Amino acid sequence: MMEFEYPQGATPIDPDEAAGLILTHITKRSELDRWEQDNIVEALAWLDRAKSADILNEKFVTELHRRMFGNVWRWAGQFRQSDKNIGGPWHQVPMNLKNLCDDVRLWLDLREESPDQLAVRFHHRLVLIHPFPNGNGRHARLMTDLLLENVLNCPKFTWGSANLSQGGTARQRYITALHAADEQNYKPLLEFVRT
Numbered sequence: 001m002m003e004f005e006y007p008q009g010a011t012p013i014d015p016d017e018a019a020g021l022i023l024t025h026i027t028k029r030s031e032l033d034r035w036e037q038d039n040i041v042e043a044l045a046w047l048d049r050a051k052s053a054d055i056l057n058e059k060f061v062t063e064l065h066r067r068m069f070g071n072v073w074r075w076a077g078q079f080r081q082s083d084k085n086i087g088g089p090w091h092q093v094p095m096n097l098k099n100l101c102d103d104v105r106l107w108l109d110l111r112e113e114s115p116d117q118l119a120v121r122f123h124h125r126l127v128l129i130h131p132f133p134n135g136n137g138r139h140a141r142l143m144t145d146l147l148l149e150n151v152l153n154c155p156k157f158t159w160g161s162a163n164l165s166q167g168g169t170a171r172q173r174y175i176t177a178l179h180a181a182d183e184q185n186y187k188p189l190l191e192f193v194r195t
Helices: 029-050 058-069 090-110 115-129 136-151 169-182 187-193
Strands: none
Touching: 029 058, 029 136, 058 090, 058 136, 090 115, 115 136, 115 169, 115 187, 169 187
């Protein structure tokens, strides 16, 4: 039986999703975090080889999630099938993601915002959509860094120079900044991502 404690703002894994754990020897959150991080390292190696600028589509978004978590979760790369403490109804995820990708392409064409402003708005919306059962924050941060590096030709964010998967003051600042963005105040998030 898994004994998971979640950092502030993390979405709990429901029992049906927990049944999708491939590595059945995992019983603690720290073990899960380690295996997921090892899987993410493999995804980063895949990204280094791929160097794709065609990231604003469902296929890439789901493939990246699968690459990040597919050695740990059977449902990696598949949209969530239940409602969460964040995000809209689960059945709206595909349309919300398509709308986000279409919006970002329009923002790129209009060039009305700085790259950082555009990337922060993208990140916030992707977190808010919350497409997957787990790993949404890590996935959204990596997607945002790919948008910055591969599409906008800018340096990736520093994300508070901390591991945001763990609790602590940096994660608290990040969550607070995301909540401010919920109210259309992106300034705290803009400041956080480059600290």
